[in-house]
Amino acid sequence: MHYNSPQPTPAGALVFTTVLTRGPLSRVEIGELTGLSSATVTKATRPFLDNGYLVEEPAEDPSGRGRPRSPLAIRADREFFLGVKVTAAELIAVVTDLRAGVRATTRRPLPECTPEAVVPAIATLVEELLTEPGRRARVRTLGVAVSGDIDRATGVVRSSPFLGWTQVDLAAQLHAATGLSVLVENDVKALTAAERWFGSGLGASSFALVTLGTGVGCGLVVNGALVAGAHGVAGELGHVPVVPDGPRCPCGRTGCVEAVAAERAIVARASEVAGTPLTLAEAVAKARSGNEPLREVFAQAGHAIGLGLAALANLVGPERIVVSGEGLAAYDLIGENLRQTFTAHAFGAASRCTLELRPLSFEDWARGAAVVGIEALLSPT
Amino acid sequence: MHYNSPQPTPAGALVFTTVLTRGPLSRVEIGELTGLSSATVTKATRPFLDNGYLVEEPAEDPSGRGRPRSPLAIRADREFFLGVKVTAAELIAVVTDLRAGVRATTRRPLPECTPEAVVPAIATLVEELLTEPGRRARVRTLGVAVSGDIDRATGVVRSSPFLGWTQVDLAAQLHAATGLSVLVENDVKALTAAERWFGSGLGASSFALVTLGTGVGCGLVVNGALVAGAHGVAGELGHVPVVPDGPRCPCGRTGCVEAVAAERAIVARASEVAGTPLTLAEAVAKARSGNEPLREVFAQAGHAIGLGLAALANLVGPERIVVSGEGLAAYDLIGENLRQTFTAHAFGAASRCTLELRPLSFEDWARGAAVVGIEALLSPT
Secondary structure (H helix, E strand, O other), X not given: OOOOOOOOOHHHHHHHHHHHHHOOEOHHHHHHHHOOOXXXXXXXXXXXXXXXXXXXXXXXXXXXXXXXXXXXEEOHHHOEEEEEEEOOOEEXXXXXXXXXXXXXXXXXXXXXXXXXXXXXXXXHHHHHHHOOOOOHHHEEEEEEEEOOEEEOOOOEEEEEOOOOEEEEOHHHHHHHHHOOEEEEXXXXXXXXXXXXXXXXXXXXXXXXXXXXXXXXXXXXXXXXEXXXXXXXXXXXXXXXXXXXXXXXXXXXXXXXXXXXXXXXXXXXXXXXXXXXXXXXXXXXXXXXXXXXXXXXXXXXXXXXXXXHXXXXXXXXXXXXXXXXXXXXXXXHHHHHHHHHHHHHHOOHHHHHOEEEEOOOOHHHHHHHHHHHHHHOOOOOO | OOOOOOOOOHHHHHHHHHXXXXXXXXXXXXXXXXXXXXXXXXXXXXXXXXXXXXXXXXXXOOOOOOOOEOOEEEOHHHOEXXXXXXXXXXXXXXXXXXXXXXXXXXXXXXXXXXXXXXXXXXXXXXXXXXXXXXXXXXXXXXXXXXOOEEEOOOOEEEEEOOOOEEEEOHHHHHHHHHXXXXXXXXXXXXXHHHHHHHOOOOOOOOEXXXXXXXXXXXXXXXXXXXXXXXXXOOOOHHHOEOOOOOOXXXXXXXXXXXXXXXXXXXXXXXXXXXXXXXXXXXXXXXXXXXXXXXXXXXXXXXXXXXXXXXXXXXXXXOOEEEXXXXXXXXXXXXXXXXXXXXXXXXXXHHHHOEEEEOXXXXXXXXXXXXXXXXXXXXXXX
């Protein structure tokens, strides 16, 4: 399905990634940075030049002598990428360029979130975004971000408890409905890819992206590459055991971070403490107005997340942890304990890991889905 | 100090590593496996051929037509590597070849373990190993494995609580005493390097090596590379918080794995339970003969390690975890709980991670030190 696109070899992917993240660069500079011979650099860049993904910038000759250098640069508008985030209530879609710059966004409420409703709704959104003049010819790839267990290779949603989906061949259905090449990815991994190539992960050899909300998600980049897990499981910060004899998690285990810190766990515990059913918004409001038992529920959530982050820092030693997600709305209630616990349990220099807190919009999730398409150009085939 | 050795470029290191782990290989096969151009492969292999680290095997032409292939192979006896493991009571030394095959071993008791005593004792051991005919000319590098916080770049032992050392410039002192190029590395990291290149880590994209004993150590390889930690701390399985309100760890934190499962913690708790001071051997013997409270002490240690391993598996998803170390002597007492707890808390497919238990000799640690020298040939300069 990837007609007319450079099919990167390992050297091609390395060269293109180097220009994307550090360019514009001359071929000589690319050779120095990658250790590739000039023959390999020339061979590797050719398909990207032939297809217009790289351009030669006007030659420079700062010294006024010698052969002028023609730096290679990314042509950001060579291709556009569609990204869609699927939530239970709404679709959020964006168009980005090759540098993940957002060119357009749109949203569409979902009356129901069955695959039968979602697939045509995405197709309609896609059609709407492609009608913009000049866009259709430059879009080949649709990235879709879904929470849950995703088989990225086949585009099958193995299980998405939040949407109630099991074994949905989403990529195949969306390809049939749109004609586009479709990549489906776990939403946290998609967001991590965006952060890695175009966010605060850029230049960090290791970092973690943590999302707080319905669940506690975590994408992990180590030695410059996403940690996928030998058996497809990694970054399960939500299921690190931190209160071994603690509450039962919906996953069936006890004492997981999510058993204390997921939205549902907070709501359940807050309702128990208050003696009456509360929504999350009500629990937040009451805690903010000084209700001590409810403040303690949020503090415990922060404590559990802090323990999980300390385990992560002690084992992997990331340069930076970005904490984000809808759960950040209650950050004033969980943040102090989260940071205190992290600091108390991070070992030695691991505590120098930066904890960055960042709000996150649904457009950011959709942009992550688009980056999954861009990433295919950065990965050898 | 690396005279007469190939100074690998990134491409050179990649090519040499590929032949070491997958060879013998023809240049064409190397190009296919690495994605490097044939010009780059030829250029990258030349210094290794010129210096005798790679040899061309007799040409093959299985098809009977076309240009015959001359596979490249490692010449294992081109260089020998010395490795020394320093313990508080003894030095253990080995000589290995370029494939980490052990060619000789020797040991020497240490009356005391001050740097002033250890440096000349190592020099004497080295001299003894180098007197073997033909060996001195082929040894350039001495690897030394020490427990604690090591600055590998400078060869300084920043802190080794077990030896009672602080800021010891061990590499410089040993270089002055032996004339060899000296590399000092944390002992668990050295052992992990041996496992990665020449053991059960070979071919695994991710694995962890865990050592049980005086402390709980862990070396971690993810995406094919050792996890070093952005701030020099990683693999601190011993300090993952697993019993947050649990016993105080010598590190000053509470509830670390080591606070329950290190030898000292087991001995302290066993003595408390028995109401009389016990050695580890006595505690093991009594537990084996059926003393239930003492059996429970070991079971709790297994539980704590199992929780730490589950955190590791859920976060990183390694293909394999090798558990080794002196602590394995009591494996019959801790193993069942270790496995049960790991299985109970490993999330989904992460539980498919292989848990391999392996005895470990002091010669294995010394071989790890030698591999640190071999590794310098696999890493770009």
